Amino acid sequence: MDYREKYSFWCTDAYFDEATKAELRDLEGNDSEIEDRFYKDLSFGTGGLRGVIGAGTNRMNVYTVRKATQGLANFIRMEGGEQKGVAIAYDSRRMSPEFADETALCMAANGIKAYIFESLRPTPELSFALRELGCIAGIVITASHNPPEYNGYKVYWEDGAQITFPKDKEIISEVNKVTDYSMVKTMDKDAAKAAGLYQVIGKEIDDRYIEELKKLIIHPEIIREVAEDISIVYTPLHGTGNLPVRRVLQELGFKKVYVVPEQELPDGNFPTVSYPNPEDPKAFALALELAERVDADIVLATDPDADRLGVYAKDSKSGRYMPFTGNMSGMVIAEYILARRKENGTLLANGALVKTIVTTDMADVIAQKYQVKLIEVLTGFKYIGEQIKFFEQQHTYEYLFGMEESYGCLVGTHARDKDACVAVMALCEAAAYCKKHGKTLWDQMIELYETYGYFREGLESVTLKGIDGSQKIQSMMDAMRKNPPSELAGLKVLEARDYDADRVQDMVSGEIRPTGLPKSNVLYFKLENNSWCCARPSGTEPKIKFYMGVKGTDLSDSEKKLGDLRASLLEYAGV
Numbered sequence: 160m161d162y163r164e165k166y167s168f169w170c171t172d173a174y175f176d177e178a179t180k181a182e183l184r185d186l187e188g189n190d191s192e193i194e195d196r197f198y199k200d201l202s203f204g205t206g207g208l209r210g211v212i213g214a215g216t217n218r219m220n221v222y223t224v225r226k227a228t229q230g231l232a233n234f235i236r237m238e239g240g241e242q243k244g245v246a247i248a249y250d251s252r253r254m255s256p257e258f259a260d261e262t263a264l265c266m267a268a269n270g271i272k273a274y275i276f277e278s279l280r281p282t283p284e285l286s287f288a289l290r291e292l293g294c295i296a297g298i299v300i301t302a303s304h305n306p307p308e309y310n311g312y313k314v315y316w317e318d319g320a321q322i323t324f325p326k327d328k329e330i331i332s333e334v335n336k337v338t339d340y341s342m343v344k345t346m347d348k349d350a351a352k353a354a355g356l357y358q359v360i361g362k363e364i365d366d367r368y369i370e371e372l373k374k375l376i377i378h379p380e381i382i383r384e385v386a387e388d389i390s391i392v393y394t395p396l397h398g399t400g401n402l403p404v405r406r407v408l409q410e411l412g413f414k415k416v417y418v419v420p421e422q423e424l425p426d427g428n429f430p431t432v433s434y435p436n437p438e439d440p441k442a443f444a445l446a447l448e449l450a451e452r453v454d455a456d457i458v459l460a461t462d463p464d465a466d467r468l469g470v471y472a473k474d475s476k477s478g479r480y481m482p483f484t485g486n487m488s489g490m491v492i493a494e495y496i497l498a499r500r501k502e503n504g505t506l507l508a509n510g511a512l513v514k515t516i517v518t519t520d521m522a523d524v525i526a527q528k529y530q531v532k533l534i535e536v537l538t539g540f541k542y543i544g545e546q547i548k549f550f551e552q553q554h555t556y557e558y559l560f561g562m563e564e565s566y567g568c569l570v571g572t573h574a575r576d577k578d579a580c581v582a583v584m585a586l587c588e589a590a591a592y593c594k595k596h597g598k599t600l601w602d603q604m605i606e607l608y609e610t611y612g613y614f615r616e617g618l619e620s621v622t623l624k625g626i627d628g629s630q631k632i633q634s635m636m637d638a639m640r641k642n643p644p645s646e647l648a649g650l651k652v653l654e655a656r657d658y659d660a661d662r663v664q665d666m667v668s669g670e671i672r673p674t675g676l677p678k679s680n681v682l683y684f685k686l687e688n689n690s691w692c693c694a695r696p697s698g699t700e701p702k703i704k705f706y707m708g709v710k711g712t713d714l715s716d717s718e719k720k721l722g723d724l725r726a727s728l729l730e731y732a733g734v
Contacts, residue, residue, distance in 0.1 A: 393419070
């Protein structure tokens, strides 16, 4: 069927409810909108689904969620995992509870027990819960930090990490086989409960999750010592972080934790921010106002599903609140963990630090100083979670810390995805340590720059929506792939990596070798003078992302070099 035929089918078939049909009938005459909603099925990618909420095959709705769940259920049954069950969580977005229920009831109708949280929970707690309950898989209904009109569906496997190769491709294949809505099963909730196939979970998992977080504190005595002096401002940005973040900080003994009242309660419309992303400085406006009033030492914001953390900290010299990139906050946590564990004799010889290919090269220098293994993986935290599984299976390394530049990190192995709740805890402990020693987290960051080098990184995201946008993104990647640059911003390109072709070319000698990582539509250019840049289409939004990194002699030098490289890269890419 073409898009018009699909539209007509949804408007008339008895399978679809009246609200869906009414929404679609209101589009009659708006051909471009109808085409966008029906020109394809919403793609089930390596992380699951993500899209705009609404009626249509290319939208997030109960029908596309059921269809994806049926494919996943078919795969679980093929694997013989139906007796283990599936854990399901959801965030504060519009339709999240409904999508979670539809998921649970489809699983139940397929004879697979669904463990579903009683109310919204952070994504990392889902990762923890599925392993704690011994489930074969987990699903969280979230669109993370996307704009309010989005929702999504992320799939986890029994190790607690998001699905990776080959499971991702096998699950996608099963989802794609569900071509007819008559193939999708569901059942009544009361009948599912009576059959023992729908079980609500809550406090017991919350308690175990918080206990695991608290075990990761290195110096609880320092927290108690400065608890009355250190002041923390926190905002959950209308998301899931409010209760677990406040609880863990309270139980650790922090006394002055101020929550932004306008952003405390869950709200899928995100009324105080246009974009609920802690990477966006505008998301911090209310938190910074509160920080000025209470003279906060540290200002923290978690995204709607509480897996990413944004940070500001006071500069003791100027008194101003300074923003941290994800690279910066990650380095503060990493260095704190390594330094303190070395001091107390718990830093093992086989310790490992894991980062993605677009994460700061300061991590390499810190790992070298503390003589721990530095492992680099593709962009996406699932590859960091996968490394933890490999360490356990192969008895190779002890996981110490993992991070990606996009404000995500993980201390501990209680979860296998980025965890903003544990990141809050770790940063607040580091801030307490700094407070005891008469400095702030920003002062500590400057010390890291002075010690390890002024590494600075940037990101430029270019949004290109719709059919034309998707084609433009692919054309840009094709052009760069065929014509790698010889120099950018006056810096020679030393190495060109094409992860999709599993090919690394030495631009000086011409030698070619494999990347050693899984295939991915990513291009990476290593430049002279400790600089690099990278291009990759987003897997969750209609964007192409350009990453870059430099090393300068001070903050202003590194910022100038970063700006020059950014401009040169975008010109080369044809933006």
